Amino acid sequence: MTTPGLRERKKQRMYETLSETAIRLFLEKGYDAVPVAEIAAAAEISKPTLFRYFPTKEDLVFHRIADHEDEAARVVAEASDDVPPLVALRRDFLDGIERADPITGLSDHPAVLAFYDLLYGTPALVARMYAHLERSEEALAEALGGDLDARLAAGQIVAVRRVLAQENWRRVTGGEDVGVVRADAVAAAERAFDRLAAGLPQLA
Incomplete structure (x- = not known):
């Protein structure tokens, strides 16, 4: 199995960070009460950058069970x-x-x-x-x-x-x-x- 390079590992960490940040906010406030802009701000990135990783709000949640x-x-x-x-x-x-x-x-x-x-x-x-x-x-x-x-x-x-x-x-x-x-x-x-x-x- 090929070991992921540094760039790929950083990308995967960003996926995890964004997903876990979003889920934490959803659990605290409710899914519908949290806009994507708030998730981006909490992760200290821009909204367009977030959408490059997760095209939809639902994707942020389903990333956790994507392997299944x-x-x-x-x-x-x-x-x-x-x-x-x-x-x-x-x-x-x-x-x-x-x-x-x-x-x-x-x-x-x-x-x-x-x-x-x-x-x-x-x-x-x-x-x-x-x-x-x-x-x-x-x-x-x-x-x-x-x-x-x-x-x-x-x-x-x-x-x-x-x-x-x-x-x-x-x-x-x-x-x-x-x-x-x-x-x-x-x-x-x-x-x-x-x-x-x-x-x-x-x-x-």
Whole structure:
């Protein structure tokens, strides 16, 4: 793997700084109450410079979870030839549950809960989430072969992962103990992936 040069590292740090500055302000004041100009001022850059990094206000939030957009596709692409796609995806999701990865909805860290409250409680961000999920489906479909069958399968897989995570998040934010939710989450994930395997035997 090539080590990023100084210029690229500085650019990545700026992405992180701008995103984290914006999220902090959104959490303090509310998404709609914070104009882009205020974020630029807090980061000590001009508004046009901010837009060179993030073309839209929503991008500032989604940068934090951008790596997850093609996560399912990476899991499939990096699996060894003797591991079917659904087996690799099941293992990945169950590993995420075990680690209490926030993307599985199983983290009760206050900062994580605040971020997801912002994400799911802001209409503009909920609308943007659909585009995020569509790109996840497209990337996974390509990893599965790129044809219509692959696109149909990707839609089902991404939907299952989303519903499982949202159910976990709903219960955790409702005050249930993470340990209790985790045990149920494992059983729910196993059932869900069993059903995917039954309906998509070519991937299992």
